[in-house]
Amino acid sequence: MQPGEIVFITLELSPYFKITGVGDLLRNVVRELARRKVKVTVISPDFGVEYPELCFGKSRSFFSSICGHTSPFQVRLAEDGQGVRYFFIKDAELQRYLTEMSADPPKDKIGRICLEFCYGVYLILNALARGELDPAEPDRLVVHTFHWQTGPVLALINQAQWRDRVRTVLTVDILDIQGRFEPGVLETHEIYHSIKSEFREEINFLRLGIEKADLLHTVSPNFAREIQHAPNGRGLESLLQERFREGRLTGILNGLDPQHTDWRCLPILKDNDLCIAPDIENVGEQKQRAKLIFQKVAGLPQDPTAFLISMGHRFVRQKNFAVVVNALEGLMSINPRPQIYLRAWPEPDRQHPDWELWWQIIRLSKRYHYNLAFLSPYDRDQSLDREGIFIDRFLYYAASDLFLMPSLWEPCGLCQLEAMQFGAIPLVTAVGGLVDTVKPYNGEDQGWGFWLEDPFDSQGMVDLVSQAMGLCAHQPQVWEGMVRRALAFDSCITKTVDNYITKLYAE
Template identity: 30%
Template sequence: MKILFAAAECAPFFKTGGLGDVAGALPKELKRQGADIRVVLPYHIQQMPEVYKEQLEDVAQFEVKVGWRKQFCGIKKLVKDAVTYYFIDNLYYFDRPGLYGFDDDGERFAFFSQAIIEMLERIDFIPDVLHVNDYHTAIIPVLLKDKYQWIQAYQSIKTVLTIHNLQFQGIYDQIVLSDLFDIGYNAFHEHGLEYYGNVNFLKGGIFYADLVTTVSPTYAQEIQTPAFGLGLEGVLRENSWKLKGILNGIDYDMLNPETDEWIAAHFSVDHLEGKKANKKALQERVGLPVREDVPLMAMVSRLTEQKGCHLLEEKMNELMQRDIQVLILGTGEAQFEHSFNFFNSVYPEKFKAIIDFDIELAQQIYAGSDLYIMPSAFEPCGLSQLNSLRYGTLPIVHETGGLKDTVQPYNEFTGEGTGFSFYDFNGQVMLETIDRALSVYYDQSKDWTTLVKTAMRQDFSWEKSTREYLDSYEQITEQ
């Protein structure tokens, strides 16, 4: 099966979040399982490491019409881990200091989407399935059935749209139809791009794609409700017949406590001694007292309200009355950066916030902590809790989205579980859940070690999820 995977970011070339992780890991596993998979990305020249720039090979050059504009489009290529990556080159659109957040993002991704379609014949690769991701490429299924439907070679292409985060939908004035795509109003209707008089890229993709997926089964259900649907809940309910939640995985080759080069000591589910050494090294590195007997609870996150930082902020003074150490790594909203810096000065022996983005330290936190706090208001899938489970650090999560799907709450009667969870989204319930985790930790019974080992035995590698994607691809190509 021939698959083209289109995304705006991809690790290890450039990424800002979960989409980049998925784009980096899923195609690699698809290739391993026998698919002819190619990936197409913007050439974010300022973000790509030099080691990859040096490997790029020029494949094609042509012009893409973006409305009335004639824009240069170069196609570059490199092969990594047996996967072929194509990069859409245009300095005007992609030579920027960041990936997103520019006033002309609509135009940038309109160019990108049209360039992807127009490159297919030039690179001699017509996919059976074109898999698009989030609003940046969501209009491609619309364009294939509208602007480019006359091209015979494209008529058998099936499309999959994956929604990684419904927050970002690509809503623009209807003038973009002519100004950016040079198309009329054929797709501007209730079952297409029209959204309260504007154009909504994601909405169009949901209606026109052959399959719509989200990154966890629970999130697929949640976004059909007003609480999580962000204005598209009706659209998603109407298309629920082709909506499917497939849980994200993590790269078990890279995230492996037995081989991780960034952690102080290697360990495994059968040899946990190294976890204590990692805790000691972590406490030393961040300047917390080295105590084996005190539970260390950590968070690696963007510091935002969506991630539940306001719940931690609200209850931190109470939490600091417990015998616990708390470690937070991340950057984000100024309010939380200032608050957590304040707690640094008030509780220097028990609390440490490092306002930074540090991948190496993040790995050491997963390996060296006892508990991992993730009280997100919503979480399409979440990867941090999967990382923490892999390293035997028990997650404390709000029961939403992928967090609910991946963390089995501790059962005090049977001793089963892989972490701790709470349903009501408020600080007091979160604090009570932390207390429940602390009581198990301090009980010194066999339950804690059993939980750690059970957590580490969970399989959230990409292998299982990739089989689900392949099955889904086959179903739509047989229709």
């Protein structure tokens, strides 16, 4: 059965603005739902970028009263070619907060900015529920929110006259930041005064959303289990356990859009005729060709027999670049030495706690410049553009023998799924969705990856890399079997959306 209209509320949406993997996930889900002719609406901030895929109509103004001042706020309306409707809320302060998220604005200011956004979202939802933006009132709405910043929206929906016609879903992703503020921040607007009475010492936006949502969703089954226990629940374990017992917490594995992982749809692979797919017989030859192209643009010696390791993630503590740095001396002692490509973004400033780690990687890349390349796509790669050099992530997936993802925690992860689509064997930590998507090699022609049990075990990483290199060099048939099993892993978004509809959206 098709669900009613689905409204997504998000602070990121690929390809326009991305903070975490949620932006990519939401793009994939929206497109798959649109292909199924489900009515979809997306409400988000105006990211202040170009939207070449969208057709904009006339903007609308909604009147709000923030901090005692009544003023209109503007909403830009747009549609894509598949009938998906977008509401972009124009808010200069919110846009600045998102683009400068690594900065440290006053805490109460962040809370006020988020509450203003949530109030704007609520006004749009109110208009949708009352049929003011469509010819008729919808019979039923599903409101699916992401991020701790949207928790107050769910509380406002619970007060609405049309609450009985709405099902609410909250995706619980990263719990490290939960939006904790003093209750006085709720003075932003009188509509929040009734919520304030529930909190005496502190308001937690994420907890508020968890308490008010009909259903909670995580992006992998294992992460849904992990967050019910310390330390992964970050203080919310009891509440999450309660929701699980009530049948209101479920984990659904992320998926990839085939149009974004088919080599024929990726210019860097199509233009170089790099056909890497499960049904191709000469996958090894194709990956060697990709490796030569990649080595040239990355500044590494061109050698199709070199064992190539890659790692590309946001430069945040979660992604655990530290264990790789601590393992590098050991990795460089392996004979023959592997080639390693590290990609990280954004570059931290001097006040960042990992600034020294960043520069340690740079120093090691200079010391081992024949075997270690380090590029950040938002600074160094841009400077290389003038020389016609840009390293597409799908190129280094296609070129790599091994892909590193030693996360300290991982709700699901998309990078390991993308890497597997192009025959790069994942070496991951046994956390979150990495457990659900990577089966470790066990010596019996099973599995397509490696698990690092302790995310701080740098010697364990060296040992696993050495094992992988040994298999590749001395047991090529075993290695090819692992590559083909990785290629064959079903991570299609259609299966993900099937589960969304049956487990989250259907009555």
